[in-house]
Every structure is written in structure tokens, then in C-alpha cells.
Amino acid sequence: MTYGATFPLWRKAAGDHWPAYTRHPFVEGMKDGSLPRTSFLHYLVQDYVFLRHFSRAWALAVTKADTLEEMRSCAATVHALLNEEIQLHVKVCASEGISEEALFAAEEAPANIAYTRYVLDAGHSGDFLDLLAALAPCVLGYGEIGARLAREASRDTYKDWIGTYASADYQEACASVGALIDSAIQRRIGSQPEASPRWPALCERFRTATRLEVGFWDMGLHP
Numbered sequence: 017m018t019y020g021a022t023f024p025l026w027r028k029a030a031g032d033h034w035p036a037y038t039r040h041p042f043v044e045g046m047k048d049g050s051l052p053r054t055s056f057l058h059y060l061v062q063d064y065v066f067l068r069h070f071s072r073a074w075a076l077a078v079t080k081a082d083t084l085e086e087m088r089s090c091a092a093t094v095h096a097l098l099n100e101e102i103q104l105h106v107k108v109c110a111s112e113g114i115s116e117e118a119l120f121a122a123e124e125a126p127a128n129i130a131y132t133r134y135v136l137d138a139g140h141s142g143d144f145l146d147l148l149a150a151l152a153p154c155v156l157g158y159g160e161i162g163a164r165l166a167r168e169a170s171r172d173t174y175k176d177w178i179g180t181y182a183s184a185d186y187q188e189a190c191a192s193v194g195a196l197i198d199s200a201i202q203r204r205i206g207s208q209p210e211a212s213p214r215w216p217a218l219c220e221r222f223r224t225a226t227r228l229e230v231g232f233w234d235m236g237l238h239p
């Protein structure tokens with residue numbers, strides 16, 4: 017999946033960290049159905065908490081945006097996270113006897129805190145581009161994983177999870193985040209972003225967030 021012009025450049029700059037994230041043993045365990053249910057549920061509870069803080073980071077992006085179009089795009093992502101994606105977590109957990117109140121009260125794992133607070137800090141200490149570079153691996157990486165697992169999964173054990181991220185709605189959200197990143201880059205650092213003095217730091221933001229995604233899967237795998 018390309019999701020625009022900037023994402024493939026950032027993905028390449030992330031080097032081996034990208035496949036370590038998108039082909040992590042946790043992901044491959046969902047693909048062949050071998051992932052233990054306890055690991056999946058532990059991850060899903062943590063991911064509910066993650067989505068709350070990640071929504072705060074996208075809400076911060078609304079305040080860091082320069083144009084109404086950028087504001088609308090970021091606000092749409094907040095809505096999609098809090099009202100659509102999170103339904104997967106609420107529904108699957110409810111079927112396992114975990115209420116939304118319990119999800120809301122769950123203790124946050126250190127790997128979870130590290131990731132979301134890193135992204136929020138990228139937004140507080142930097143500008144819109146710093147924040148987008150830290151937000152991108154999450155949205156677009158899951159789009160890439162969902163699309164691949166929809167093609168390659170050999171069991172339907174984790175079909176709800178795969179179906180959410182392979183869905184037309186999620187893939188369209190990825191396409192619009194990719195377009196947002198491209199236009200934000202063009203507006204702020206021009207049509208040859210790799211020549212900008214800001215480029216290495218933006219790649220580093222993306223790379224660090226990708227490493228934190230790997231840490232999140234590790235946390236899920238070892239409850």
C-alpha cells in the first residue's frame with residue numbers, strides 16, 4: 017500500500033524497523049490463528065486505552081493545523097478513532113465479559129504510556145509536521161497489515177480484527193491521512209521535501225514511532 021507519496025519515503029527511511037512492526041510475530045500469529053487468546057485480549061484492552069490517548073494526539077493536530085481543510089481532516093480522524101475503530105475493542109471485549117467501564121479503568125502498560133506520550137510530545141514540542149510524522153506509522157501501518165492479512169490469513173480466528181483494518185472505511189481513512197501528509201508537507205517544506213533541512217528529523221520521528229509500535233506488539237505477546 018502506498019497511501020500517497022511521503023509515506024513510502026518515511027517507510028523506507030525506517031529501514032528494518034518497518035517489517036519488524038508490520039510482520040511482528042503477534043501479527044503473524046493473527047494471520048495463522050496461532051496467537052494465544054490471552055495475548056490478543058491483553059493487547060485489545062491496552063489498545064482501547066491507546067486509542068483514547070491517540071485520539072487526544074489527533075485532537076492536538078486540529079489545534080496545530082494551518083487550514084480549515086487540515087482541521088477537518090484531523091477532526092474526522094478523531095471521530096473515526098473514538099466512534100468507529102474503538103467499536104471493535106468494545107464488541108470483542110464485551111463478548112469475553114469485559115465491560116467498557118473495565119476497559120476505561122484498565123491500568124496502562126509502560127509500552128503504551130511510552131508510545132502515546134511520545135506522540136503527544138512530538139505535537140507539543142514540535143509543529144504539525146512533527147506530529148503527523150509521529151502519528152503516521154499507527155494509522156498507515158495497520159492499514160498495510162490489515163490489507164495483507166485479508167489476503168494471506170489461513171484461519172478466521174482473528175477475522176474481526178483483520179476485517180476492521182482491511183475494511184473499505186479504514187483503507188479510505190488511510191488514503192485521506194496519506195493525502196493530508198502530502199499536502200501538509202508540500203505546504204510547509206515544498207515539493208522536494210527530501211532536500212529540506214527538516215527532512216532527517218521528520219524521518220526520525222516516523223522511525224521512533226515505528227519502534228514504539230514494535231514495543232506495543234511485544235507487550236501484547238508477553239502479558
Ligand SMILES: Cc1ncc(CN)c(N)n1
Pocket residue numbers: 063066067101153154155158229232
Ligand atoms: C498500537 C496501535 N497502533 C495502531 C492502531 C491503528 N489505529 C492501533 N489501534 N493501535
